[in-house]
Amino acid sequence: xxxxxxxxxxxxxxxxxxxxxxxxxxxxxxxxxxxxxxxxxxxxxxxxxxxxxxxxxxxxxxxxxxxxxxxxxxxxxxxxxxxxxxxxxxxxxxxxxxxxxxxxxxxxxx
Numbered sequence: 191x192x193x194x195x196x197x198x199x200x201x202x203x204x205x206x207x208x209x210x211x212x213x214x215x216x217x218x219x220x221x222x223x224x225x226x227x228x229x230x231x232x233x234x235x236x237x238x239x240x241x242x243x244x245x246x247x248x249x250x251x252x253x254x255x256x257x258x259x260x261x262x263x264x265x266x267x268x269x270x271x272x273x274x275x276x277x278x279x280x281x282x283x284x285x286x287x288x289x290x291x292x293x294x295x296x297x298x299x300x
Contacts, residue, residue, distance in 0.1 A: 212241075212256035212287035215269060219280030221251045227298045229273035237261040240293035244300035256290050 217226075227243045234241065234255065239262060241255035255265060272279050 208258055210256055210290050211259050211262050212254065212290040213262065213266065214285045214287055215253040215255065215266070216246075216250050216283045217253070217269065217279050217281070218250045219272075220276070220278040222249055224276035225274055226251055226272075226277045229277070230269060231296050231298055233265060233268050233273055234296035237265050239265045240296055241291075242293065242297050242299045244298070254287065254291065254293070255296075256287075256293055 222245050239255050239257040243253045270282050
């Protein structure tokens with residue numbers, strides 16, 4: 191079991207408790223100027239992932255993402271592969287967030 195699963199936060203949805211995980215991700219490569227953020231937002235919206243994504247001045251893209259474990263794993267796999275044919279991820283760094291932020295949807299913030 192990964193460290194992120196040990197710090198999961200249960201979220202009540204109706205009468206069912208769901209486990210929600212959160213990760214902080216930094217990707218580098220051809221990830222700016224190729225629609226990476228907007229393609230990632232579409233994937234996040236389809237998988238019910240909340241969070242933020244922004245370009246950084248060093249050419250990387252910074253992502254905070256939260257969601258149910260299976261959906262978050264699918265999201266991560268798509269981000270690693272490059273969310274569209276124009277992007278090319280050369281390096282990928284991920285850290286679990288111990289506290290799951292209360293994001294509203296998935297927002298492109300910068």
